[in-house]
Amino acid sequence: MGENRAEIQRRMTEWRRDFHKYAESKWTEFRTAGKIAEYLTELGIPVLLGEELMEPDMGFGVPDMAVRRAEMERAIRQGADPDLVEKMNGLPGVAGIIDTGGEGPVTALRFDIDALPFAENDSPTHRPEREGFRSCNETGCHACGHDGHAAIGMAVAAWIMEHKEELCGTIKLIFQPAEEGGGGARGIVARGLLDDVEYFFAGHVGLTRPDGLPVESHQLVGGVRDFLDSRRYNVRYTGIAAHPCGDPQKGKNALLAASTAALGIHSIAPHSQGMFRANVGILRCGISRNTIAPNAYMEVEVRGENDVVAEYGEERMLQIVKSAAGLYDVEYEIELVGKTTSGAADDEAIALVMDCAKEVPWFEELIPIGSVGGSDDASDMLRRVQEHGGIGTYIGLGATFPTSFHDPAFDFDEEVLLPSAELFENIVKRIHGK
Amino acid sequence: MGENRAEIQRRMTEWRRDFHKYAESKWTEFRTAGKIAEYLTELGIPVLLGEELMEPDMGFGVPDMAVRRAEMERAIRQGADPDLVEKMNGLPGVAGIIDTGGEGPVTALRFDIDALPFAENDSPTHRPEREGFRSCNETGCHACGHDGHAAIGMAVAAWIMEHKEELCGTIKLIFQPAEEGGGGARGIVARGLLDDVEYFFAGHVGLTRPDGLPVESHQLVGGVRDFLDSRRYNVRYTGIAAHPCGDPQKGKNALLAASTAALGIHSIAPHSQGMFRANVGILRCGISRNTIAPNAYMEVEVRGENDVVAEYGEERMLQIVKSAAGLYDVEYEIELVGKTTSGAADDEAIALVMDCAKEVPWFEELIPIGSVGGSDDASDMLRRVQEHGGIGTYIGLGATFPTSFHDPAFDFDEEVLLPSAELFENIVKRIHGK
Amino acid sequence: MGENRAEIQRRMTEWRRDFHKYAESKWTEFRTAGKIAEYLTELGIPVLLGEELMEPDMGFGVPDMAVRRAEMERAIRQGADPDLVEKMNGLPGVAGIIDTGGEGPVTALRFDIDALPFAENDSPTHRPEREGFRSCNETGCHACGHDGHAAIGMAVAAWIMEHKEELCGTIKLIFQPAEEGGGGARGIVARGLLDDVEYFFAGHVGLTRPDGLPVESHQLVGGVRDFLDSRRYNVRYTGIAAHPCGDPQKGKNALLAASTAALGIHSIAPHSQGMFRANVGILRCGISRNTIAPNAYMEVEVRGENDVVAEYGEERMLQIVKSAAGLYDVEYEIELVGKTTSGAADDEAIALVMDCAKEVPWFEELIPIGSVGGSDDASDMLRRVQEHGGIGTYIGLGATFPTSFHDPAFDFDEEVLLPSAELFENIVKRIHGK
C-alpha cells in the first residue's frame, strides 16, 4: 500500500462528506458523477459518460431536459468540471473501465451515488449539521449511505491502478445514478455494459441480519436473496371544487378519496408466498382551506419477495385506487413510474466474499445471508450477469447508524469506509490476481 | 348621471377584469388596494391606509413582513402606485371617507377585495382565459367574485362624488382585504372605523335562495341571517421516517394519521340546533415515495349556524385530531388561525334594501331573506354596528355563474355590476339625500 | 267528565306502563293491538282488524308468517284476547270507527303503537326498571314514547263515547303498527281509510323546538313542516373466508368493506337545499376471530328534508356501498326495505290546534312550528288527506325526558298524558261539536 491506512480513511471520509454536502437526488447527480469522473481520469482510467454509459429514456421519473440542464449548471456552480458535466448531456453517472492488459475474467463493481429527494435534518444533534457537512441542496439528502458507496468505489479505483501490474482481466467500476426509484441501472444494462461480466459485486452500508436486526459496525453480510420486486405508481384524483358551506353537495372530494386509498393500501392483506410491502409516501391534496378539495396526488410503492406476491399487491392496489375514486365519485389517473426485479445472490459468490472478508480484521462477525429489506436495482444488473452465466452478490457492509434508513437524520459510522474498500480490493485480487 | 350607463358598465367591467388578472390572495392585495386608492384620490376622496385603516396583528395567516415587502414590490411591478403601496406598510386595504359637509347619518359600505390562494383554471372554455384576463399570479384566483365587489365600490364612489351636493352626513367606503380566512375585518373594527356607523351594507354576488338554489341574474336577496360561526385550524402531525421494507415497525406514519383525521372530521355528526359544516381543505404529507411519511400538514375549518353548534364541531374536531395521532402513535400540534362570528341582518335594513331595489329594473325578483351559505367577516363589522345601536344587512346581488364558488373555473355574469352599483347608490340617496 | 281527572291520569299511566312492559317491535304488536281492540269493543266502538284495516304486503321488514304466528301466540300468552289476535291474521294494529249518527265531517286521529327492536336498559336508575315496568320482551323497548300515544288514544276514545250525543260526523281512531321503519301506514292508506278524511291529526311526545332544543313538559308544538324523506336499505357483502396467517391473500374481507362503507356513508357531504341525515345503525360481520370475515350485514337509512336532498344522499350512499365492495374485492347485494315521504302540516290545522291548546292550562307555552327531527309515516297519511283536499297536522306534545329518543334508557314525563288527551278532545269538540 503506497500510503498509510489512516491517510486513506481520512481521504475517504473527506470524499464522503463532500458528496454528502452536495447531495443530489435521482437524475441530478451531475456534480457527484463529475467529481468521480475527474478523479478516475486523474488516475488514468478511461471513463464512460452520457450515452456511452447508458441508453437514454430508460429511467423512471427523469425530469425534463430543461430541468436537467439547470441542474448541470448548478453542479458546475458547485464545483464540477464543466467539460465532464457537458459530456453527460443530461445523463448523470460514470463508469471507469480498467483493462489490465493481461487476459483474464471480467468483473463489475457497482456503487450507487444518488441521494433522497428531501431536505436533511438540521438539528444540532445531527452530526452532518454539527460538523458542517449537512446537505446544502434542499432537494437532496444522503439518507441511505450512497455517499459512502461512492467514496468506497473511488478508493478501490486508486488501489487497482496502484496494483494494476499484479492483475489480469478487466474491471469495470460503475458509479450508478438514480438507484432510489429512478431505475438508473436499466439504461446501463440496456447499453450492454454487463453483457460480458462474469463476476458482479455491489455493496450497501447497513442492511439487515437474518434475525431482523441491523448489520452493525464490525459485522458483514455475504449476500442477500430477498431483492424485492418493486412497482411504483403515481396517482392523481380529480374531483370538483365547491364551497363547503354554500354548495357542499356539488363538491367531489378528491382529498377524502386519496385518504381512503392510502388507508386501504396500507391494509392490503399479507401473502403466504413471501414478504409483501406497500407504502404511500407522498400525499398532496387541496387548493384552499375553504374549498372542497378537487385534486389529490399520491406516490405509492408496492413490493413483493417475488413476482407472485408483487403482482398480487399491485392488483390489490389498483383495485383500491379505482374503488376509492368511486367512493367519492371522482376521476383518477394512475401511472407506472418505476419497476425493479427480484433477485438472489449466488452461493459461490457469497462464499468468495466470506473468504475475502476473513482477511479484513475490522469485520469480526461474518454472516453468510442477510436481507436487503427492500429493493435495489443492483438486482437488474445481477440478473443480466446471471443470464449470461456469470455470478454475483450484494454485500452488507456493517455500519451502525442512529436512525432508520431514509430518515432525514440518517448518518452512519464512517469507520466502515476503509475496511469496505479493502474487502473489494481482496475480491479483485482473488479473481484477477496473476 | 354624467355619462351614459353603457360607458359606466364598460368601465366597471374593465376594472373587474383588471383586478381579476392581477388577483391577490389574503394579505397581499397591495396592487388592488393601490389601484383603488389611486382612483379614490383622483376623485378627491381622502383615504385611510396602513395603520390608519387597521390595527396591525389582528389578522389570521398574515405572512412575515419580508414576504409582504416582496409582495409590495410585486404589486408595484404590476402597476400599483409606489407611494400608496409604501403607505400601506404591509397592511393592504383602503377606506375612503366622504364627509359631505352637511350634518347627517354615518353609513359604511363594505367591499371585500381579496382572491383565493390558488391558480386559476386555464381551460380555453374558461372566459377569463379565452378573453385574456386569467390571473397571472399563480397564488391568486378571483373564484369568489370580490373583483366585482371592488369594481362596484369604485363606481359607487364616483357617483357619490358627482352627487355630493345633494347628500348630507358621512359615507365610509371600506375596501377590505383578507375576507377569505384572513380576518381582514378584525383590525378595521379594532381601529374604530365602525364605532360611529349607523347604517352598514355589504353585498356579495350570487348567494343562495331559501330553497338552496343559487341567486341568479335578475334576482336579489335583501339580507341573510345565517352568517356561520367559523373556526379555522392548522394541524401538524410529526411521526418518524423509516424505510417501509427494512424497518417498517420503526416508522410512525403521519400520513395515515392525517388521512384518518380527515375522514373523521368529515364524519362528525350533524347538530339539531343548526347547520354544521366541516372541511379539510389542504393535506400535505410525506417526504418521498419510499419512506414512511414522518410529517403531515392539514388545514381545517369548522362552522356552525350559532355558537353552540360551532363549539360542538370544534370540540369534536379537536378530539379527532388528537385521537388520530394516538392511532398512529405520532405527535401533533394544532393552532387556531381564524375565527368569525355568526350574525344576522336587521329587518329594517332589509326592508330598506327591498325598497331601493324596486327602483333598479334589472332586479326582477326580490327575495327578502337568503343564505350566505358560509361565513363572511362582514359579520364582525355588522356586529359592532349593531352593538352601538346601528342596523345593517348583507345583500345578495344575483349573478348567474357556471361553477360553484371557490372553483378555479369560477366566473360570473358581469351584467350584475352596474345594477349593483345603482342599488347602493339608491341606498345612499335614501339615507343621505337632503 | 264522568270521573275525576286524577283517576283518568292514573288509568292512562297504567295503560302506558302495561304497553311499556310488553313492548312489541314492528309487525309484532299483537298484544298491544289486542288490548286496545278489547277496550274499544268494550266502549262499543266497531273495530277494523287484519285485512279490514290494511292491505297486506305493503309493509317493510315484515317477518315470515311463521314468525308472526309465533308472535301471535306470545301475545296471547302475555294476555291478549285470542279471538281478536286471530282476526288480525298476522297484521297487527286496530282502528275504531265512531259514526256519531249525525251528518258531519270526517276526522282521523292517528296513534302509533310499536316499540324499538332492542332490549331495554336494566340499570336501577332507570324508572321502568325501578318501578317494575321494564320491558319483558328482549326484542321490544318503548324508547320512542308510542306506549304513551296508545294510552292517549284510548282515553280519547272513552271521552268521545261519553260525549257522542254532542257530536256529529265520523271520527276514526287509528292505532297504527310499525311506524319505526316498518311502513305501517302504507297498507292502511292503500286500504282507503284516509280517502274520505277531511281533518287529520297525529301527535308525538317530545319533538324539537325551532331552536333545536327539545319540547319540554308544559310546552306544545302546533305542527311541523320537516317530515324527512327517508329511504332504508339493507346491505350484504360476501367475500371469501381464509386463514389470516396461512392464506391471507386468498381472503376477501367483507368486514373491512363494510367498515369502509359505514365510515363513507357517515361522511357524505351535507346539501345546501335542506337537512340531510344518514345512519348506519346495524353492522354484523364475520364468522370467527381466526378467519378473514367472508360476510357482512349492514342496515342503513338516509333522509332528506325533501326529495332532492334524499335522492342525493341515496345516490351517494349507493356509490359508497358499491365502491367499498370494490376496495376489498367482495360482492354485494343491496335491498330497499323502507321509504317514507316528506311532508308539512297545514297552517289552518296548526291554527286550530293552537286555539284548542289554549284551553288546556297544562300547556303553558305554545309554539306554532317545531321539528319532527326525522321521519314519521304519519306523513304518508297526511299526504293522502291533503291530496283529497283535507288538512292536517302533527302535534308536539311537550314531555321532558332524560335521554335521547331511541336510547334504551328512554322514559318520559307521564304528566303529559292527560293534557294530551284533553287537547285531542278539544279538537274533536271544535270540529264535530253540534
Place this chain on the structure above:
Amino acid sequence: MGENRAEIQRRMTEWRRDFHKYAESKWTEFRTAGKIAEYLTELGIPVLLGEELMEPDMGFGVPDMAVRRAEMERAIRQGADPDLVEKMNGLPGVAGIIDTGGEGPVTALRFDIDALPFAENDSPTHRPEREGFRSCNETGCHACGHDGHAAIGMAVAAWIMEHKEELCGTIKLIFQPAEEGGGGARGIVARGLLDDVEYFFAGHVGLTRPDGLPVESHQLVGGVRDFLDSRRYNVRYTGIAAHPCGDPQKGKNALLAASTAALGIHSIAPHSQGMFRANVGILRCGISRNTIAPNAYMEVEVRGENDVVAEYGEERMLQIVKSAAGLYDVEYEIELVGKTTSGAADDEAIALVMDCAKEVPWFEELIPIGSVGGSDDASDMLRRVQEHGGIGTYIGLGATFPTSFHDPAFDFDEEVLLPSAELFENIVKRIHGK
C-alpha cells in the same frame, strides 16, 4: 396387520365423517371426546377424563358451566355415552395412556378434535352436503380438518394395541379440545401430562410448503419452525344511543369507532424481524337502523413469528383500540382471551419423521421444513417437552383441499387418513420397538 388396509381406510373415513357431522366447537366437544373415549375403552386403553386430564380454569373462552351442561346433554342426545360425558364434568377431551409393560421411552401423540364456531356451507357442490355428512350443529364446522386428526388417532390407537407385545415404554394418545383459540393445551400441560414425555408428535392435514403453496396430497412436511406467538382480545365499545335526525350530536357512535379500529388494526405496519399477522374476525354493532349505535363488539387476533413481533403488534393494536374510542368519544373495554407461544420443531425429530415417511409409499414427496402458517397450541406442549430435554415436531400431512382453511366450504382429500396413521405407527415402532 389384522385386517386389510381398505377396511381400515373405510373405517377411518366413517369416523371422520361422523365427527364432521356432529362438529363441536371449542369447549363443547363432549360427543367427539365421548365417542373416542368409548373406542379407547373398548380397545382396553385406560383413559383420562375431566380433571384427570386437565387443570380447570386454564382455557380461553370457556362458556359458563350451565352452557356446558346443556352441551353435555346435547352430546348425549347426539349419541355420546352418558357416563363418559358425565366424567368429563364440563371439560371435554380425552387421553389414552398405553403402558406396554416393558421399560422404554415415553412418547406423546397429540390429535386435536375441535371444530370452528360457525355454520357449514350448504351448497350442493360441497361434498359433505352432497354426501350427507354436513354438520348438523349450527355452531360447529370442521373447517380445519380436526375431524381427520381424531380419526387418525383412533386408528393409531387400534394399531398400537394390536402390536403392544412388540413395543416397550409408554405411549400417550392425547385427544385435545379447544385448539382453535381456546387454549385447550394449557390445562393438559398444567396437569403435568407432558412432564415425562421424551418424544412429542402432532400433525395437521395440509399446511404450507416453503414456497407458500399448500402441501398437497402425496406430499409430507417433516416439521415447522414458525409457530406464531398469538394474542387474542375481545373489545367492547360503549357510546350513547340517539336518534340520528333528532339528536345526532348527542350520540356517541360506537359503530364508527369499531369500524375505524378494524381498519387501523389491518393497517399495522409489518415488522422486519419476522412475520406479523392481525385479524379482526368478528364485528357486531348497533341496536337498530334508526339509532346511533351505542355498542360494538370486536374479536381480534395478533400474531408474530416471535415474541418481539407479537409484542409490537399487540402494543400497536392496543393503541389503535384506545385511540379509536377517543375519535368517537366512546368508552372501551378490552380483555385478553387467548395466548399461544411461538415454537420450532427439533431437527432430530424431523429427521426421524422423514425416515419413517419413506416407508409409506403414498407420501411421494418429502419436504423437511414447511410452515404452519399461523399458530397451534401444540407449541405449548412441545415447549414443555423441550424444557424437560425431550424433542418433538409438528408434521404436515399433505392433503389437497378445495378452499382455504377456515372456509365454511372446507373439505380435504380423505385418502390422507390411512397413510397418516401408518406414519405415526412407523414412528411408534421406531421409538418403542423392542
